[in-house]
Amino acid sequence: xxxxxxxxxxxxxxxxxxxxxxxxxxxxxxxxxxxxxxxxxxxxxxxxxxxxxxxxxxxxxxxxxxxxxxxxxxxxxxxxxxxxxxxxxxxxxxxxxxxxxxxxxxxxxxxxxxxxxxxxxxxxxxxxxxxxxxxxxxxxxxxxxxxxxxxxxxxxxxxxxxxxxxxxxxxxxxxxxxxxxxxxxxxxxxxxxxxxxxxxxxxxxxxxxxxxxxxxxxxxxxxxxxxxxxxxxxxxxxxxxxxxxxxxxxxxxxxxxxxxxxxxxxxxxxxxxxxxxxxxxxxxxxxxxxxxxxxxxxxxxxxxxxxxxxxxxxxxxxxxxxxxxxxxxxxxxxxxxxxxxxxxxxxxxxxxxxxxxxxxxxxxxxxxxxxxxxxxxxxxxxxxx
Numbered sequence: 001x002x003x004x005x006x007x008x009x010x011x012x013x014x015x016x017x018x019x020x021x022x023x024x025x026x027x028x029x030x031x032x033x034x035x036x037x038x039x040x041x042x043x044x045x046x047x048x049x050x051x052x053x054x055x056x057x058x059x060x061x062x063x064x065x066x067x068x069x070x071x072x073x074x075x076x077x078x079x080x081x082x083x084x085x086x087x088x089x090x091x092x093x094x095x096x097x098x099x100x101x102x103x104x105x106x107x108x109x110x111x112x113x114x115x116x117x118x119x120x121x122x123x124x125x126x127x128x129x130x131x132x133x134x135x136x137x138x139x140x141x142x143x144x145x146x147x148x149x150x151x152x153x154x155x156x157x158x159x160x161x162x163x164x165x166x167x168x169x170x171x172x173x174x175x176x177x178x179x180x181x182x183x184x185x186x187x188x189x190x191x192x193x194x195x196x197x198x199x200x201x202x203x204x205x206x207x208x209x210x211x212x213x214x215x216x217x218x219x220x221x222x223x224x225x226x227x228x229x230x231x232x233x234x235x236x237x238x239x240x241x242x243x244x245x246x247x248x249x250x251x252x253x254x255x256x257x258x259x260x261x262x263x264x265x266x267x268x269x270x271x272x273x274x275x276x277x278x279x280x281x282x283x284x285x286x287x288x289x290x291x292x293x294x295x296x297x298x299x300x301x302x303x304x305x306x307x308x309x310x311x312x313x314x315x316x317x318x319x320x321x322x323x324x325x326x327x328x329x330x331x332x333x334x335x336x337x338x339x340x341x342x343x344x345x346x347x348x349x350x351x352x353x354x355x356x357x358x359x360x361x362x363x364x365x366x367x368x369x370x371x372x373x374x375x376x377x378x379x380x381x382x383x384x385x
Contacts, residue, residue: 002036003043008160016051018306023222023289026058027196040319047317052306057215057222057289061196064233065226068095071110074223080114080132087117111220129221131288142293150181212280212309214271214302216287216294224283237277248273250282252297253304270298 006013017036021029036050059065072091081087091113098108106112115127126136149155156163213231215224232241249269271284282305284291284298292299 002048006042006046013046013049015049017049018052018054019050020054020056022056022058024059026055026060026222029053029055029058038319040317049316052309054303054306055213056291057219058227059222060227060230061233063196064229065222067226067229068098068108068110070225070229071095071220071223074220074225075110075114075132077225078132078218081117084117084121087121090117114220128288129219130290131218131294132220133218134288139288139290142290147181156181212282212302212306214282214284214291216284216289216291218287218294219289221289228281231279231281236279239277242274242276242279242281244274244276246272246274246283248275250284250298250301250305252295253300255296255300270295270301 019029019033019036030053033050033053036048039048041047064070069092072088072095075081075091076088081091091110094108094110094113102108111127111129114132118125118127128134128136128139130139153163213227215222215227217224234241250271250273252270269285271282273283274281282302284295284302287294287298291302
């Protein structure tokens, strides 16, 4: 695929290459990056200029990320139930019950529990898994606008989208919408169709790789507690998880042609940063699943951080030995210092320690894994080589 891309755009062949995506991209972008780093060269022998990754609110290990106690903690920390303590108690009761006896009738789904509470206390509101503080219709309307824009013939022409392209099955498929852009097809992907993307082992990666991750704090679909627990179970550069608190703030950048007065250095930080042993985690405040939609200035600042990060010791064209290895073991859902600690002195990072330790036999591909392109993060993960 890269060969074909550079054949069409040869002027970009010597430019740094960044691979980006969001959500389920957390499952496949690490594998793509590991493959490119292992091959190192194109079919003509030219070095692959792999420079970084960006993954938005990614899925990396659902066994860890879907732990019900972490979800219950997320709802409490987000203030979803407001002053109604019964809502939080209901969520923790669900976590305790379902960790012991999981059922598929919806009663063990935190989103279903949240919707049930809304039906009683906020009738007419539909739970939004992508932003717990807005109605589902808010996100749906934004996505509809995106679909209209990407279906515009002039936009498709600018993106070099062929009008004769082969379409994946969508519903409904008619001649009138055959060239329209659709967010999803009928070709469903399962989290369990592949090894977890954090299941990488690289004995020789060392400090060659710099990883940067970011996470919107109001997103339930890939909530920050789950992602922080993934990091807490990840071993890289000789240690497991983080061992220091958030120690830096992310200042949003002005949007092009936008009001610069809202993006001064004195403004409220858009996010908080934890960086340790070549891994950086950024938590974006007041943002749902799609960070650029909610906090464009913060998204731009993070992208700028990724693109301006110093290059590591990776030499384009020199293959790295990056064998994938599915690792088993018990997930540590009470990681204490191994994950970002609780907030102190006004630094709002929620602890990843669940209120209950959760199931002790949860399968995990985390133990002992060393990231290569393990974009374990959240809203955007940058891997800087």
